[in-house]
Amino acid sequence: xxxxxxxxxxxxxxxxxxxxxxxxxxxxxxxxxxxxxxxxxxxxxxxxxxxxxxxxxxxxxxxxxxxxxxxxxxxxxxxxxxxxxxxxxxxxxxxxxxxxxxxxxxxxxxxxxxxxxxxxxxxxxxxxxxxxxxxxxxxxxxxxxxxxxxxxxxxxxxxxxxxxxxxxxxxxxxxxxxxxxxxxxxxxxxxxxxxxxxxxxxxxxxxxxxxxxxxxxxxxxxxxxxxxxxxxxxxxxxxxxxxxxxxxxxxxxxxxxxxxxxxxxxxxxxxxxxxxxxxxxxxxxxxxxxxxxxxxxxxxxxxxxxxxxxxxxxxxxxxxxxxxxxxxxxxxxxxxxxxxxxxxxxxxxxxxxxxxxxxxxxxxxxxxxxxxxxxxxxxxxxxxxxxxxxxxxxxxxxxxxxxxxxxxxxxxxxxxxxxxxxxxxx
Ligand code: SF4
Numbered sequence: 001x002x003x004x005x006x007x008x009x010x011x012x013x014x015x016x017x018x019x020x021x022x023x024x025x026x027x028x029x030x031x032x033x034x035x036x037x038x039x040x041x042x043x044x045x046x047x048x049x050x051x052x053x054x055x056x057x058x059x060x061x062x063x064x065x066x067x068x069x070x071x072x073x074x075x076x077x078x079x080x081x082x083x084x085x086x087x088x089x090x091x092x093x094x095x096x097x098x099x100x101x102x103x104x105x106x107x108x109x110x111x112x113x114x115x116x117x118x119x120x121x122x123x124x125x126x127x128x129x130x131x132x133x134x135x136x137x138x139x140x141x142x143x144x145x146x147x148x149x150x151x152x153x154x155x156x157x158x159x160x161x162x163x164x165x166x167x168x169x170x171x172x173x174x175x176x177x178x179x180x181x182x183x184x185x186x187x188x189x190x191x192x193x194x195x196x197x198x199x200x201x202x203x204x205x206x207x208x209x210x211x212x213x214x215x216x217x218x219x220x221x222x223x224x225x226x227x228x229x230x231x232x233x234x235x236x237x238x239x240x241x242x243x244x245x246x247x248x249x250x251x252x253x254x255x256x257x258x259x260x261x262x263x264x265x266x267x268x269x270x271x272x273x274x275x276x277x278x279x280x281x282x283x284x285x286x287x288x289x290x291x292x293x294x295x296x297x298x299x300x301x302x303x304x305x306x307x308x309x310x311x312x313x314x315x316x317x318x319x320x321x322x323x324x325x326x327x328x329x330x331x332x333x334x335x336x337x338x339x340x341x342x343x344x345x346x347x348x349x350x351x352x353x354x355x356x357x358x359x360x361x362x363x364x365x366x367x368x369x370x371x372x373x374x375x376x377x378x379x380x381x382x383x384x385x386x387x388x389x390x391x392x393x394x395x396x397x398x399x400x401x402x403x404x405x406x407x408x409x410x411x412x413x414x415x416x417x418x419x420x421x422x423x424x425x426x
Contacts, residue, residue, distance in 0.1 A: 003138060005048040006072050007037040007170075008079040010092045011055035011065045016085040020132075020234070021113045021206055021365070023082025031057050032176050033168075033187040034080055035234050036108045036132035041167040042219075043135045048076075052170040059175070062092060070099050078129065078137060081109035081122055083364050090122045097124035106145060108132050114202055114365025119148055133161045133192050133209075157207045161192060162215035165222045178232055179354060180262050180285045180323075182413035186223040186231035190216055190248045194236040196266070198289075198303040200329060202365030203236045213247040217254075224257040230284070233263035239278070240269055252281040260284040262325075268305055272316045279320040285354070286317060287325040293346040297335045301368070314350050323404075325354035330383050332360045333373035340383055344390045353400045357387035 009018075017026040019034040037052065044050050051072040055065040069077065077096060081089040093105055104126045112118035112128030119128055127147040129137060134144035134155070146152050166187075178185055193206035223231065239245035252261065262285035270278070278286075290310060291298060298305050314324050326347050330340055347355045359380035362369040375383065391397055405411040 002047065002049050003075040004072050005044055005050050005138070006069050006074040006077045007040055007044075007050060007052045007054075008065075008069060008077050008096075009034045009037060009054045009056050010079055010081075010085075010089050011060055011062045012085055013088060014085070015056055016082055017056075018080045018082030018085060018089075018109055020236075021108075021110045021202065022363075023084045023110050025084060026056075032178070032185075032232065033057075033171055033234075035187065035189065036080060036129070037078065038166045038168075038171065038187055039133050039163050039189065040078055040137065041170055042164040043133075044138075045164060045167065047138060050167060050170065052167070054172055057172040057175045062095070065092070066095055066099065069096055074100065074103050076138060077103055077105045079105060079107050079125075081107045081111055081125075083109070083111050086111055086121050090124065093122060093124040104140075106137060110202065110364045112146070114205060116152060118364075119146065130155045133163055133189070135163075157209065159209055160212050161209050162212040163189075164215065165219050168223075168226075177413075178230070178262070179414075180325075181230040181260065182409045183230065184226075184228045186220070186228045186259070187234055188216055188219050188223075188231060189234050190238060190263075191235045191240065191244070195240055196237065196303070197367065199301045199368040200291075200332070200360055200366055201289075202363055204367075205365045206236075208237075208240070210241055210244045213244070213251055216248060217251045220251060220255055220259075224255050224259065227257070229257055229259045231259055231261040233261055235263055235265065237269070238263040238265040239274075240266070245274075249277060249281040258282060262287060264288070267310060267313045267317070267324075270313065270317075272320075275313070275317045275320045275322060279317075279322050283322050285323045285325055287327060287354075287356075290326045290347070290350065290352075291329045292332065292335065292338050292343050294335065294338050297332060297338065300334070301332070311350060314352070318351055323353040324351065325356065326350060326352035327356045327358060328387070330357055330359045330387060331375040331380060333368070333371045340387055341390065344387050344394075347391055348394050348396055351400075352391075353397070353404070355388075355391045355397075357384050357391070359384055 015026045053068045106127050106129050107125045108129040127145045131144040136142040144155050191210050193208040194203040195208040197204035260282045264287045267288040328343050
């Protein structure tokens with residue numbers, strides 16, 4: 001009989017997002033597939049009886065989540081953990097261990113990925129998975145697992161990876177939604193990690209690799225047959241390898257359902273022809289890190305964007321029919337001369353339809369972690385809420401949003417999201 005494995009997103013007092021080695025507080029209205037678990041649901045297909053306990057997505061409290069884990073009688077639990085929620089994650093996993101003393105517990109998250117002694121924060125864990133796209137977690141000697149009491153392994157870094165078709169139906173799909181599109185959404189990866197090294201971000205410490213285009217095609221064709229017509233391609237820097245990007249765009253163009261998609265990337269990777277070709281392959285929204293309007297500060301952050309070229313690229317993207325969601329940084333240490341209002345007004349002037357304002361924080365693995373001058377959490381939350389309000393109530397942004405609302409389904413979806421965005425902490 002196949003072993004029982006539980007893929008666990010632990011319960012939370014807040015809607016924590018803690019996949020892909022990121023951890024932050026999300027909003028209930030925009031929860032999404034936890035990638036580490038989704039990818040492992042594909043890799044474990046045919047090798048284990050998999051039960052997904054997605055307590056954040058399914059809004060399970062600790063009792064219900066524990067009951068679901070115990071009922072599966074697992075030999076192995078793979079659990080997400082995050083630096084923002086580490087105390088409650090560790091406490092919940094201690095309860096799992098007490099209820100199932102013979103069960104092996106592996107964790108995946110920023111704390112154990114980027115901190116050498118990260119396992120100390122989760123005493124119930126037997127090890128940490130250091131590459132969530134690696135196969136073989138059932139093997140006690142899996143080279144991608146850091147086993148407690150053993151030296152941290154040198155994880156193999158193949159240039160390409162494949163994982164097959166995830167078990168989408170095992171996840172609470174109806175609770176996942178995106179700001180950009182109503183209805184069911186696919187969640188494929190085309191690349192993993194990032195080859196850049198911006199000082200404020202830890203993804204540059206996750207080695208870059210690309211997915212076999214045939215493997216991606218298999219997942220997208222499966223989603224197409226299920227009638228899924230929008231995909232959130234969960235890359236950190238989509239298309240950074242030009243040749244691989246061309247292959248991925250060909251796969252997307254050839255899908256019979258002609259889906260639309262959004263993804264994270266860097267706008268400075270593309271020229272006008274690239275943007276047109278991405279639009280022709282269904283690109284609806286690019287989520288791009290634009291940070292703040294000061295070239296000197298950008299250079300000091302090791303992200304030397306040129307403001308004039310960024311403006312041009314965004315105009316070209318919009319002309320091609322691609323909307324832009326800009327991601328901006330507030331509270332950068334040493335950048336007090338760039339006030340919140342200047343960052344928000346820059347987002348408006350660039351032509352962003354959507355924006356996200358993140359507050360600089362000393363996240364595990366981010367090179368600027370040792371800097372000083374970060375905002376205290378309460379001030380960070382206030383600034384973030386102020387920035388969101390200033391952006392989304394700006395008449396030019398409101399006009400852009402209104403143009404999207406011609407379809408009733410999109411209008412209803414946007415209304416639901418707007419009300420949650422204007423309620424901090426909802
Ligand atoms: S900010 Fe973007 S480009 Fe820079 S390291 Fe992070 S993921 Fe890579």
